[in-house]
Amino acid sequence: MRFSTKAIHVGQAPEPATGATVPPIHVTSTYTQAAPGVHKGFEYSRTDNPTRRNLEECLAALEGGAAAAAFASGLAATSAVVGALLRPGDSAVAYSDLYGGTYRLFEQVFKPWGLVPRYTDSTDPAVIADLIDRTTRLVWIETPTNPMLRLLDIAAVARAVREKETLLKSNATSTTGQAPLKSSGTPEILLAVDNTFATPALQQPLALGADLVVHSTTKYMGGHSDVIGGAVVTARAETLTPIRFYQNAAGGVPGPFDCFLVHRGLKTLDVRMRRHCENALRVAEWAARQAAFEHVIYPGLPSHPQHELAQRQMCGFGGMVTCVLAGGLEAARRFLSATKLFACAESLGGVESLINHPATMTHASMPRAVRERVGIVDGLVRLSVGLEDADDLIEDLAVALVRR
């Protein structure tokens, strides 16, 4: 099956008892057993639930992965990756332009627990590989990044990680005093890609060599700004085993109705992403002609420094547009208060357009110095371009520019 067919049919077998074309939402915490231990594969809904299982099958199919685990939020999914795969003292290498909540999770939850996070401002795979040492178990990237919409070349990063890993393994046998890396056939350093911005409709990291993909399904996957959810999809089934254990042991699971909402969103993901891309390109092209914007960032504009990589790596440039307004904080505040269709709100990826001020909203938990090094200046605004008529969206922004 091809992408849109999988989105509609995987995990959606008609219900056997009634023939219901759309499987029912299994609102149950437990399952009646014929005798102790004699059941139909479900015992307790933290461990497994049919509605969740359907969603997980569909998510794995869409990312081209072996298996998936759904979580109560994107950050619960990220927590499961770090908590299940790393041990205190292990390091994780991350590209610094990270979702603010991921940065906060690494710095304020996992660092006290023993994680050693290492950040680089470089998109160069060689620089990323340089930060990897014998303690590294995880390389974490987002592409396109939030909110700077920088791209990382997933295939090149995956190659650099594998090469560095091979080098570390061969050194391990010659160096004394250091315990050699475990030498199972599986890679010890996992490359994780947060694919929230692109979704598998536009980019499939596992096919490019990543080991796992993490999602906030709250965004484009759910697509209607009405549910919080997350997911991990792995290239190999073994990688998911500890994550699946963690899902049950730590318990950050989504409820059946949330799973239903995300799954319903997936069915239209492909058409929605196409329209998000079309609308965002229209908005970006218009914005680039306005003198009030010092700078417009969109991977689909030829002026984007990685436009060529975007064309190669993605099959659409996404629905996010980032603009830097002349006039800094005050101009940005007035602009965000003046739009009517673009709602001033956190989050992104829904059918309705949203406008966000990263410096004071999504990325406020990042220290100013870190934020500004990444490029999140006070005049920067992030647009999540929705599915309204693009002409209405452009008019809304044009009026707000005048009122700014």
Ligand SMILES: *Cc1c(COP(=O)(O)O)cnc(C)c1O
């Ligand atoms: C929103 C978001 C997250 C966190 O997801 P939640 O569902 O809010 O927990 C992680 N990564 C990216 C890129 C996001 O946009």
